[in-house]
Amino acid sequence: MEVKINGNGTYFAGIKGIGHYVPENIVTNDDLAKKINTTNEWISTKIGVKTRRIASEHEALSDIAYEASKRALANAKIKPEEIDLIILSRLDPDHLDPPTSCLVQSLLGAKNAATFDIAIGGCAGSVYSLAIATDFVKSGACRNVLAISGDVNSRNIIDWSDRQTCCFFGDGIAATVVSRIKEDKGIKSYQLKVDGSKYDVIIMPIGGSRTPITEKNVNSRERYVVMNNREVWNFATTVGPQIVKDVTAIAGKEVSELDWVIFHQANKNIIRNNMNTLGLPMEKTYTTIEKYGNTGGASVLLTLSEAVETGLVKTGDKIALAAFGAGLAWGGLYLEWCAEEDFI
Template sequence: MGKIRAGIIGLGTYVPADVLTNSDLEKLVNTSDEWITSRTGIKERRIIDKNQAASDIGAIAAAKAIDESGLNPEDIELIICTSLSPDMIAPSTATIIQHKIKAKNAAAFDVSSACAGFSFGLSVGTQFIENGTYNNVLLIGTEAISRFIDYSDRKTCILFGDGAGAVVLAKVEEPYGIVANYLGADGNRHEHIRIPAGGSSVPASEETVLNGEHFLKMNGNEVFKFAVRVIPQAIDNVLQIAGLKKEDIDLFIPHQANKRIIDSAIEKAGIDENKVFINLDKYGNTSTASVPLALGEARENGLLKKGDLTLLIGFGAGLSWGANIVCWAL
């Protein structure tokens, strides 16, 4: 028997039905389809139903992942949820999803790393499998980020959309499974992406609501420079940990933030653009859900087969970043 790794044995995704197009945004702010497309690559994004929360769409994706894995909800021993738009500060969104999918035997907690959350969660889940603590771990990235967007702010409202993706992790034999993980953070730049109010630093008040301090704020120029710098570094570092070369990777799946960021970063990293999967034109930036959503769509498009090496990259608020190499086991 080969070495045991944590591997993905089930994958599920979900996007809301409601579509917000660039043409729709032209009616809300001073923008145009051409302006948005040329600067971001985004044509439309999905918006969650008014009666849904992040846990609702996360639970749908989770149920799909569990179904593909061949397990029952009772077999899940740990749930890790990552989200920039949790249902509430407490309890964790993971525990709410546990209730909704009836995974009554699972421990549950949230990981807060914004758009890099799926990379962080995958790294954490891998440890629990490989150290023998748990056999079946459910990882969910779910976002209702539209609830935190100011639709009079052109800098942010054109970018973000809602969606969810989930994977079930379990023991697999080499060469399959999670090959390597790399994580990083730079708290010196934490102010560049933030939701200022609602925590203990700036408690909610009438003033914070009137001032729009519960909406996402972002310094786009600084985030662009940060992302273009750290994406190549993250790729090089995780490849070094794995003992692999860029040429060994079959498919690169970066966080779907902005096509200009992705194009600039992969050029700097010296990666063949034909090996990079992009679907942000249809969904926008879905934060922590973007990588599993892209992973699911890449598989649907026939771009992933068993044994393929996939390199996942996340980056966002914190500022934080991460990369994971996965040998596809499905």
């Protein structure tokens, strides 16, 4: 699916507010080395992670989503009751039913908002949720949409005895407020893609209707995410640069015009490789993998949020976002950063 945002809809859409949240608990590489066969040097060199944040036993998905959402609303300078729709992209909800977005709506006091959850391979969820939010605003159905993406990866997704997965991940979440703008600025294009033939490259084999959890398999490692790391590298280094090229071209721009490229924070070496493939210097990207690890569906928007918070992103900056994950699913989005006065 490829979409160019133009005047065929009722409105244009842009990011009015953005915020993120990571838990306070910090786990270092040395902490992991006390429990599994690894070293700080190996993790830092091979993946790029130095520390990651892990949720407390009292923090569920709704709790961290609420914190990020409050920050996004404050950044957008709007009240909870002004939100028309809440979209939550996640892997591990508070409960299988009802949707966690319903609880987030209640916690925020967003009494006028409809809600739904989406699940698209975790890591690609940031771009998918943002694209869906854009279309709801562009159509005129909504004035303000809150798009949230992230997970408590540490609880039911990661096997902390498996070096091939646990060294990568951390917990975190990000939220954006997508709102109407008065002219052709903001979010200009997106692309969403899936290759279902690679369904088992990143997979949690046990726990669904195909293979339910039973007394016999409840302690199996296959309850947690299993990755073919070589396949993931090949996938990420192929689709990552290509989707940046695609969404930039769909928007009628050149890659050389980009001010920022924000990749999914899967591996620092993948990011370096992808920037090199694009012919862009590392100064045109921003990374958070060093201190937060791979935060799954949060990572792209969390990284953008921190870049905005630190003052690096300026009005008019041309930005490409690229996310990829299980499915195999990937998505990209091109936007131009708006000023406060651009919104209506």
